[in-house]
Amino acid sequence: MTGQDTDMFSEHYNFAYLDEQTKRMIRRAILKAIAVPGYQVPFASREMPMPYGWGTGGVQVTAAVIGSDDVLKMIDQGSDDTTNAVALRGFFIKTTGVKATTKTSQATIIQTRHRIPEEPLTENQTLVYQVPIPEPLRKLEPRETETRKMHALEEYGLMHVKLYEDIAKYGEIATTYAYPVLVNDRYVMDPSPIPKFDNPKMHEMAALQLFGAGREKRIYAVPPYTKVESLDFQDYPFEIQRFEEPCALCGAENVYLDEVILDDKGGRMYVCSDSDYCEERREQGHLGHMAANPIAEPENSGPRA
Amino acid sequence: MTTAPLGLTKAPAPGLANPVHDAQCIFKAAMNALARPGTLQTLHVTNLTAPHPLPRTMAALALALLDYDTPVYLDTPLAKSRDVVDYLRFHTGAPVVDMQADAAFALISTPEKMPPLSGFNVGTDEYPDRSTTLIMAAETLTNEAGPLLSGPGIKTTTQLNAAPLAPGFWHQMSANQTLYPLGVDVLFASVDQIAGLPRSTTISLKEA
Numbered sequence: 001m002t003g004q005d006t007d008m009f010s011e012h013y014n015f016a017y018l019d020e021q022t023k024r025m026i027r028r029a030i031l032k033a034i035a036v037p038g039y040q041v042p043f044a045s046r047e048m049p050m051p052y053g054w055g056t057g058g059v060q061v062t063a064a065v066i067g068s069d070d071v072l073k074m075i076d077q078g079s080d081d082t083t084n085a086v087a088l089r090g091f092f093i094k095t096t097g098v099k100a101t102t103k104t105s106q107a108t109i110i111q112t113r114h115r116i117p118e119e120p121l122t123e124n125q126t127l128v129y130q131v132p133i134p135e136p137l138r139k140l141e142p143r144e145t146e147t148r149k150m151h152a153l154e155e156y157g158l159m160h161v162k163l164y165e166d167i168a169k170y171g172e173i174a175t176t177y178a179y180p181v182l183v184n185d186r187y188v189m190d191p192s193p194i195p196k197f198d199n200p201k202m203h204e205m206a207a208l209q210l211f212g213a214g215r216e217k218r219i220y221a222v223p224p225y226t227k228v229e230s231l232d233f234q235d236y237p238f239e240i241q242r243f244e245e246p247c248a249l250c251g252a253e254n255v256y257l258d259e260v261i262l263d264d265k266g267g268r269m270y271v272c273s274d275s276d277y278c279e280e281r282r283e284q285g286h287l288g289h290m291a292a293n294p295i296a297e298p299e300n301s302g303p304r305a
Numbered sequence: 306m307t308t309a310p311l312g313l314t315k316a317p318a319p320g321l322a323n324p325v326h327d328a329q330c331i332f333k334a335a336m337n338a339l340a341r342p343g344t345l346q347t348l349h350v351t352n353l354t355a356p357h358p359l360p361r362t363m364a365a366l367a368l369a370l371l372d373y374d375t376p377v378y379l380d381t382p383l384a385k386s387r388d389v390v391d392y393l394r395f396h397t398g399a400p401v402v403d404m405q406a407d408a409a410f411a412l413i414s415t416p417e418k419m420p421p422l423s424g425f426n427v428g429t430d431e432y433p434d435r436s437t438t439l440i441m442a443a444e445t446l447t448n449e450a451g452p453l454l455s456g457p458g459i460k461t462t463t464q465l466n467a468a469p470l471a472p473g474f475w476h477q478m479s480a481n482q483t484l485y486p487l488g489v490d491v492l493f494a495s496v497d498q499i500a501g502l503p504r505s506t507t508i509s510l511k512e513a
Contacts, residue, residue, distance in 0.1 A: 031490070036504070068326060186485070223341070224458055
């Protein structure tokens with residue numbers, strides 16, 4: 001049990017912003033979500049001091065789970081320093097006083113918007129996803145009453161038809177993010193808009209995965225070591241994205257890369273989307289083909305006389 | 306079963322010393338217990354005094370998880386104790402129900418005499434989350450014997466044994482798993498450990 005010393009941050013807010021009854025309600029939803037992997041548990045999502053779409057679901061899940069001795073990492077599209085990550089990290093530092101980190105290996109809770117870190121997660125970590133539309137069938141069937149029935153009856157034919165139509169139109173399954181998965185051989189689940197590159201990481205992950213959708217008021221979970229299969233066909237097996245070149249900064253291969261436009265003449269570079277992974281590799285001495293220090297370039301070498 | 310009338314005759318025992326952080330620790334142990342079925346999660350609640358015959362760890366779980374939204378079923382020894390009923394009502398506000406099927410949570414202090422699992426709510430096809438979570442007392446919890454568990458949260462297989470248990474408990478729990486995704490979830494609470502057994506866990510009973 002922790003002592004009172006962490007209460008100095010709760011002068012204005014309760015620890016982690018939410019009131020205790022709300023936390024209990026969310027915690028109960030999380031327990032049910034863990035017991036039925038992939039099933040979307042309805043919960044009484046609260047108004048948060050940030051707009052819908054900024055990760056109110058993930059924030060509520062993190063707030064219900066976090067304790068004063070946790071170490072929090074907050075990422076947005078793999079990066080620790082983009083707007084959403086900075087804003088939400090600041091929110092939790094202010095309302096909980098927990099330690100924040102950018103190092104994947106040091107975090108106990110990682111809240112993520114649309115990426116899974118490249119570094120494999122461990123058993124004592126929890127990954128919290130921010131989810132915009134939790135219902136994988138929503139774009140195929142707008143009525144909640146119907147999609148609920150489809151999940152109850154395990155009636156996922158429509159999803160396979162959608163993937164088949166992709167093949168008929170484009171010659172391949174054209175879904176590249178939020179690629180539907182089947183969890184524990186029972187529920188079709190939206191993995192949140194992570195690139196399909198990250199889907200295989202969800203399968204039998206050592207860490208607990210929690211998903212929060214604030215506007216849609218749903219929480220779901222994938223416990224550690226749970227079967228997570230990306231939907232596909234025997235003759236069109238699931239494939240992840242492949243990149244032609246390694247990361248321009250750290251030379252990493254087999255990681256998810258972001259395209260960065262450099263000029264208006266078609267110049268571009270590909271860099272790791274996971275900023276912590278990229279930095280760590282550069283610290284270890286791995287250098288990509290564009291990793292030269294920009295300051296050292298003649299045209300950037302300080303003010304001219 | 307009749308529950309005691311409203312109105313306290315004496316002050317109930319105090320609840321969690323630090324409601325915010327203690328509740329978080331207790332919840333975290335429960336979450337890890339259900340996310341990794343069979344593992345023994347340490348939970349020290351030595352600063353909590355719960356009225357007899359409510360075991361301390363069970364009381365901690367009840368205070369961390371129950372409120373006015375969660376009808377709770379108490380097994381006979383607990384329901385008969387005015388102190389326990391007052392304690393739970395005062396600290397959680399949870400309505401105490403007589404029918405197993407109405408309960409969101411069930412507190413079982415004497416598992417060897419518990420009513421059959423099939424009486425509890427297993428949820429509905431469309432809302433499997435509307436089921437009962439059982440919090441059961443255990444004198445001993447070990448990974449050294451007992452049925453073989455596998456499924457989500459378990460890397461290969463593990464074993465879990467709790468004692469005392471009703472003679473048919475593991476068979477009932479095994480039948481509960483066949484209802485998946487419906488079914489009840491169980492949290493075992495010993496003096497300083499808790500273990501989870503969600504409906505997703507496959508139980509193989511060794512042939513005698």
